[in-house]
Amino acid sequence: MNRNIIYLLLASFVALGGIAAGCTDTPGTTSAGSAPPTGEETAESAGNVTAGNNQFAFDLYDRLANDPAYAGRNLFFSPYSISSALAITYEGARGTTADEIRSVLHLPENDTLRREEFSAIDAVLNRADANYTLRTANALWAEETYPFLPEYTTAAARWYGANVTNLDFKGSPEASRETINRWVEEQTEDKIRDLLPTGSIDTMTRLVITNAIYFKGTWVKQFDVNETRDEEFRVAPNRTVTVPMMQRTDEDAIYGYAETDTFQVLEMPYAHGNGTELSMLVLLPKDDNLTAAEESLDAKALTDLRESLVSQEVEVFFPKFRLETDYSLPGVLAAMGMPTAFGGAADFSGMDGTNMLFVSEGVHKAFVDVNEEGTEAAAATGVVMDLKSAPVGDSTPVFKADHPFVFLIVEEDSGTVLFIGRVTNPAGR
Template sequence: MSRDGINAAILALIVALGGIVAGCTDTPGTTSAGSAPPTGEETPRLQQTAESAGNVTAGSNQFAFDLYSRLANDPAYAGRNLFFSPYSISSALAITYEGAHGTTADEIRSVLHLPENDTLQREGFSAIDAGLNRADANYILRTANALWAEETYSFLPEYTTAAARWYGANVTNLDFKGSPEASRETINRWVEEQTEDKIRDLLPAGSIDTMTRLVITNAIYFKGTWVKQFDANETEEEDFRIAPNETVRVPMMQRTDRGAVYGYTETDTLQVLEMPYARGNGSEVSMLVLLPKEDSLTAAEESLDAETVAGLHQSLTSRRVDVFFPKFRLETDYSLPGVLAAMGMPTVFTDSADLSGMDGMKKLFVSDIVHKAFVDVNEEGTEAAAATGVIVAPLAAPPGSEMPIPVFRADHPFVFLIVEEDSGTVLFIGRVVNQERL
């Protein structure tokens, strides 16, 4: 896609800057929102699909920025690196939303910025997901969803059918009651397989017990090479300022040759660099880096809203740039009930939850939402993975305790997004504030 085309898509999809989407492609042979329309309906159908994808992208990207802002401004994360996949979280929560009613559904829809029209929502997730899973010879990008159900518990066929049709989330029955630990290991193995072993032990020991009735999972994996790779022989140890009077040594990659031509723009307070990944026939994927001209991340983080990011992306021009960019590797994990409740969806975690769309009764609630993410940026390119698990239990069961959050420090503070350009979907988002370990 040309830059004009990308900018047009960004402006159209990101007026509320759109989102991380969910799901997995439909099984071969089934009809999905991304499938070829019947003869005679092609133009209306394609327009409807584009509208659906745009609505879901817009809302989900806004959720990405909302969640980033919430985490970045939490005193518990002061001075810490952040990295997560809003796409993965939105995917799992969209499937949860399919089983929610009343206030519970309203809160989830509001926090995720989902379209109020369920048809637009479902078709949007399905269409964007089909694009994300489109094969490409130059990079790997895939996502998958799954439902893991207690084998003795009855879920409504309407719920499981919708999960399978629109999100590719097929049901696997497990013996949570009799073998909770073995069930946990089964789910974790699936996550490892989907993420090339980069996300291990998504569900920690004790997170699955005899009261678990359903686990909703999403996994996403990306591995791509830079269009303009860095020469490893040019990488040098350099200082990185983590505070006005404090530095650490980091491996700094560099491109200062005539071929170092990138999408670039700047403001009074910010430099913006777009580094694309090589592609063949698949979607265009790139890393967008927001680097403050001063050491404080304020300028970058204040730019994380729909209109500002769209404007920055539109103003990118191709020009030669001397690029110095650190190698870094981050691994993070989060327990999300607290932050999501604070963002406006508390009910699903309480005894007032209404997940009757799953089983026909008001007897279930979400006991925990866990998320893990991994990213490795080096001279060749980027490898990134993430997974989300939504654990559903009977109301009689107490909510699970939150998991500890490890700290990973990196280089000169910056914010980075990995974006699927065709839809404008933010696949991953993070910031690098400090770097002590590679």
């Protein structure tokens, strides 16, 4: 497949919320007026949505990494899940509200380009591969009595594959919340539970936009369980914890590898068949300087790092770890430049023809389990829309990850970042 097409196609995991009474589940025509693109049609325009998603990934990582509330803590999230859910939200935004969302997400302003690229991304992400599981699912959940505009629901269904389910938010908000959460659990193999917390849905809720993404893959070069040993991991200069450390030191341990003055880079590919190639890219600081790795997280630096990788024998020591994270999004997104969506000045008239809706809550949960066999990762995002009347070297290098590091799960050909995180303590949050 064309490298550019894949680069574009991996940036979409759309989370869409419900659509109202009288709307059908059948996609119709939109103002764009054209069918979803073929690979050839997308090739020339590929990269805009993916490049924007990657930049949003690094922007959000930087914001969280420098937030005192997360100081010293593990981080892990899916930028596609968040950006795609907000792209659906953006479809109904107007004026300043739309400008802010587009700026923070780095979305293409051209409607046709943006929609076609998201549509193409979904097609690639959901293409079957015998060696790994990778899928994304989108849904719209709407108050059954509320009149959403057909243009909005049609665009969501046509371009983002978001079908409509009508719920009784007015009469049964808690039952509606449980219905949405069950859907998320099913889409993520029960790895993301209770996405929408108690109280996030109430009688004033009119729309919930949800996305789920799930990945499970095995390493091309799996680790031998019998070689895993308990070893120390430095969580601070004078403090260690004991973790199970996997290792590959045999002559077949051939990986993509590079070094800079401040960190080592290791690329560990996942097995694949006819699907797109995926890998984990790990940035391991020298001298325990995690900041040096984090400061390199931008789109150009990522491209340069991947291009500098050389396939060679590497002695690899890597910890097993399992992370579960959750984030409330309104505060961080407002600080990043899109405060209007969360207040009384919000304009989502593209959804219902009025100025009565605003984003009352945004939640994101993520899960990752890294072991000898491979990696399992999942994430989900929920955007809740309420009425405004509601409250608001020369020798063989040794790569030993026994201290904090940054890691990314990357689509090989394009460099699209599927997941991103850091491990400061494999034994904790």
